[in-house]
Amino acid sequence: xxxxxxxxxxxxxxxxxxxxVARARKENRDGIGVVINFLGEHVKDEAExxxxxxxxxxxxxxIEEAKINAALSIKLTQLGLEINKNLCLSNVEKIAGSAAxxxxxxxxxxxxxxxxxxxxxxxxxxxxxxxxxxxxxxANLRRSESDVKSIAASxxxxxxxxxxxxxxxxxxxxxxxxxxxxxxxxxxxxxxxSPSFAVxxxxxxxxxxxxxxxxxxxxxxxxxMLMGVREELKxxxxxxxxxxxxxxxxxxxxxxxxTRRLRERKRNILLMLRSVFDV
Ligand SMILES: Cc1cc2nc3c(=O)[nH]c(=O)nc-3n(C[C@H](O)[C@H](O)[C@H](O)COP(=O)(O)OP(=O)(O)OC[C@H]3O[C@@H](n4cnc5c(N)ncnc54)[C@H](O)[C@@H]3O)c2cc1C
Numbered sequence: 561x562x563x564x565x566x567x568x569x570x571x572x573x574x575x576x577x578x579x580x581v582a583r584a585r586k587e588n589r590d591g592i593g594v595v596i597n598f599l600g601e602h603v604k605d606e607a608e609x610x611x612x613x614x615x616x617x618x619x620x621x622x623i624e625e626a627k628i629n630a631a632l633s634i635k636l637t638q639l640g641l642e643i644n645k646n647l648c649l650s651n652v653e654k655i656a657g658s659a660a661x662x663x664x665x666x667x668x669x670x671x672x673x674x675x676x677x678x679x680x681x682x683x684x685x686x687x688x689x690x691x692x693x694x695x696x697x698x699a700n701l702r703r704s705e706s707d708v709k710s711i712a713a714s715x716x717x718x719x720x721x722x723x724x725x726x727x728x729x730x731x732x733x734x735x736x737x738x739x740x741x742x743x744x745x746x747x748x749x750x751x752x753x754s755p756s757f758a759v760x761x762x763x764x765x766x767x768x769x770x771x772x773x774x775x776x777x778x779x780x781x782x783x784x785m786l787m788g789v790r791e792e793l794k795x796x797x798x799x800x801x802x803x804x805x806x807x808x809x810x811x812x813x814x815x816x817x818x819t820r821r822l823r824e825r826k827r828n829i830l831l832m833l834r835s836v837f838d839v
Pocket of ligand 1 (some may be wrong): 668669670671696698721722723724725760761762763764784785786789790806807821822824825828
């Protein structure tokens, strides 16, 4: 295993579904729910998209068989969004339908801005048939206020995130403080309008804001965080009686995911360099 692979392992359960299920069991024992994600994105041919559908269906069977407290998270470019939007819609419906039969919730991750509109469109279409599906919305995008409003009006379920992709100033807030302010604004709207949503951040300020707001609003609220990030905080929130969910990725395509995690925090890059060069 290369040093980089070893470094990436803090954020990834392993290469196989068994690794993800083992990690899920461990989190469940500590009172933490999980979201399992099969890594991979930007699929260009149908046969590969079909293989990815199969793997996601396998995750759903594993969740049922292992009786774990788990949801599924998918990326639309892994399921053919770049080949054809209708093909992708029908692929997502296959997964959502199977998940509904097993009482499993499916989250749609949000990718970078060239895919935002199609992702929202596919989501709103899937939602017409299946209510067990939610979507990530990124606080860094200026358009997100209007997306949150239309999704909430359609009774969709939102996972609010800051946004993991670098975007252009014209369409996005780019400073940390502006993104946090917009997260806060969108979250306030969700507290006002939405019965159930996920606050997916490791930011103490936003987490505390959500905890305070929920004392008055009493929504079905879950705090979602990434595997390998702020493990003590997760356990602390569980002790306070809050719902905490860990996002657990697995698979061989770990490189883009790891790059996004590295970029999020300068300290991670230093730690990686230190582990590679032993400085
Ligand atoms: C469950 C979940 C699902 C997500 N889904 C999506 C999605 O679909 N689309 C999308 O664009 N983004 C997604 N993201 C990523 C998100 O957009 C952010 O890039 C990421 O969460 C970092 O932002 P933050 O809110 O934690 O705040 P930040 O301001 O980046 O971090 C706040 C604090 O958290 C800690 N921290 C944050 N990241 C790390 C890290 N990598 N390593 C160590 N400590 C860290 C640090 O203490 C930091 O000071 C998801 C995040 C989560 C938790």
